[in-house]
Amino acid sequence: MRFRSGVRVTLALLVGLTPWACLSANPNASEDECSRTAHMQIYSNAFFSKEAGDVVGYELALHQLHDHAIDARLYIYQGEPNEDGISMSGKISDGKLTVEGSWVQHLIEHPSEKEIVKTQLVRIEGMLDSTQFRGTIRVEGVANPIKFRLKRVGNIWMCKR
Numbered sequence: 001m002r003f004r005s006g007v008r009v010t011l012a013l014l015v016g017l018t019p020w021a022c023l024s025a026n027p028n029a030s031e032d033e034c035s036r037t038a039h040m041q042i043y044s045n046a047f048f049s050k051e052a053g054d055v056v057g058y059e060l061a062l063h064q065l066h067d068h069a070i071d072a073r074l075y076i077y078q079g080e081p082n083e084d085g086i087s088m089s090g091k092i093s094d095g096k097l098t099v100e101g102s103w104v105q106h107l108i109e110h111p112s113e114k115e116i117v118k119t120q121l122v123r124i125e126g127m128l129d130s131t132q133f134r135g136t137i138r139v140e141g142v143a144n145p146i147k148f149r150l151k152r153v154g155n156i157w158m159c160k161r
Helices: 002-016 029-037
Strands: 021-023 041-044 047-049 054-064 069-078 086-093 096-109 114-128 132-139 146-153
Touching: 029 069, 054 146, 069 096, 069 114, 086 114, 096 132
Parallel strands: none
Antiparallel strands: 021 096, 041 054, 041 146, 047 054, 054 069, 069 086, 086 096, 096 114, 114 132, 132 146
């Protein structure tokens, strides 16, 4: 219970960054993301909240390129999937993972219905093993880093059928 409460508080913080906007969805992204992440290692804490009626949490998809280089995609679920994922890159050494990328959000301002593009730097650091990832997310403009633990799963939430 305590973990889920923490996720809700964290998600409320991220949602609170844009109280006047909503995310636009790409209905075709899920199939692309399923094929894009099929060969990647997936770590997740995403779950369906019966109370909210939505999926909440994070997912991190990792692909080791060569030596210590990593390509990654971060999925943030805030009631509506971050369907395109956040493209990230970085390195891993002795289980210590560091990746970063830009979170580009296409938002709709209300009541004007004007589209706004918001970009924030996202950095993830933590420890990775074969069963879990423990670390922090730092989002530009958010004062406190978000601590989280993700367990290894077979695929991203959007690809569960």
